[in-house]
Amino acid sequence: MRLSVSSYSLSRWMRENNKKLNQAIDWIANHAEGIEFSGLNLKEGEDPIRKAKAVRKRCDDKGLTIVGYCTGANLFQPDExxxxxExxxxxxxxxxxxxxxVGNMRHDVMYGFPENWKGPKTLNTVLKRVVPAIRDIADFGQSLGVRTxxxxxxxxxxxxxxxxxxxxxxxxPNYGLTIDLGNFLCVNADPVKAVATLAKYAIHAHIKDFHVKPKKQMPSTGWFATPTDIALRGAIIGHGNVDLLSCLKLLKKAGYKSWLSLEFEGMEEPTFGVAQGLIEAKRLIDLTCGARTKK
Structure with missing residues (x-):
């Protein structure tokens, strides 16, 4: 397993300090082997292909491997x-x-039922509409060498x-899972049990950590409520409640040998949070795989 950083982890740093994507690339290049992009911070009217070419060159010049790309999508639309x-x-x-x-791209599926939705609100209803769309996109990705x-x-x-x-x-065959080790807590699912079930589908992986509180004890800042009875706050890797070592061992057992993209969304200053998280993530990978990680 090799360690990368998601550009998402530095989104607040860029926003609050008027930093550009190139500056985030440079920072990550000094701390990790790879980068995953969560969008490309396009200006209005900017050509995405031209921007992607420029971003790729920047990463090549810095010796930084681009390991993944993430984008939104809502494939549950009310009409054909x-x-x-979409x-x-x-x-x-x-x-x-x-x-x-990059060889993989994560796209969202849906964000819930539209407010004006009149039909059944069941998983089968969702599957009937989104599965053909996902297959269509997966076919297209396969033609370009991109797993979705x-x-x-x-x-x-x-x-x-x-x-x-x-x-x-x-x-x-061209569709699988970007497994986020922390995100299962957003629905109060045990991350270790979830990874044990889903690791076999993993094409890419995010390493993330959360602090957990009962929702009734949620502070007024820094935390978010889940649809369950708990609240979460983003944590520096290893500082939260996710048993990341057990999750990584399960990934390894399932044969996963690819990249781990670090995602940080805590209250701490982002470059500090990411840098500290990388230290712990490297330690966890070494405990899992028995080899020293680079950088």
């Missing part, structure tokens, strides 16, 4: 025209991923049983 538009928009993002030279994935996030498609049901129903 909107559905087709599919085509997501395919454009696959082209961005291919331009970056679901991530366990966004509340609706986050519980381990729903994630597995979706992947099994899609049943496409």
């Amino acid at each position: 025209k909107s559905q087709r538009n 599919i085509e928009k997501t395919k454009k993002q696959v082209e961005v991923a291919a331009t970056l030279g 994935t679901l991530e366990n996030h966004g509340f609706y498609m986050q519980a381990p049983d729903r994630v597995e049901k979706l992947i099994q129903t899609v049943n496409h």
Whole structure:
């Protein structure tokens, strides 16, 4: 396993300090071997393919491997025209991923039912609409050498049983899972049990940690409520409640040998939080794999 950093981890640092994406790339290049992009911070009207080419060159010049690309998508649309538009928009993002030279792209599936939805609000209703769209995008990704994935996030498609049901129903050789080790807590699922079930589907992985409190004890700042009875706050890797070592050992047991992208969304200053998290993540990888990680 090799360690990378998601650009998402420095999004607050960029926003609060008027930093550009290139500066985030430079910072990550000094601390890790790889980078995963959560969007490309496009300006209005900016060409995404041109930006992807420039970003790829910047990373190449810095000796930084681009290990993944993440984008949003809402494939549960109320009508066929909107559905087709969303599919085509997501395919454009696959082209961005291919331009970056990455072998995998995570796209979202849905964010819940629309407020004006009149039909049944069941998982089967969702699957009937989103599965053909996911297969269409996976086919397109396969033609460009980009594997497409679901991530366990966004509340609706986050519980381990729903994630597995979706992947099994899609049943496409070019589709799998970006497994986020911390995000299962967002639906109060045990991360270790979830990873034990889902590790076999993993194409890419995020290492993330959370502090946990009962929702009734949630402070007014820094925490967010989940749909369950707990509240969460992003944590520096190893400082929270996720048993990350057990999760990593399960990933290894399942044969996972690829990148771990560090995601940090805590209250601490982001570069401090990421740097401290990298120290602990390296230690955990060494305990799991028995080899010293670089940087």
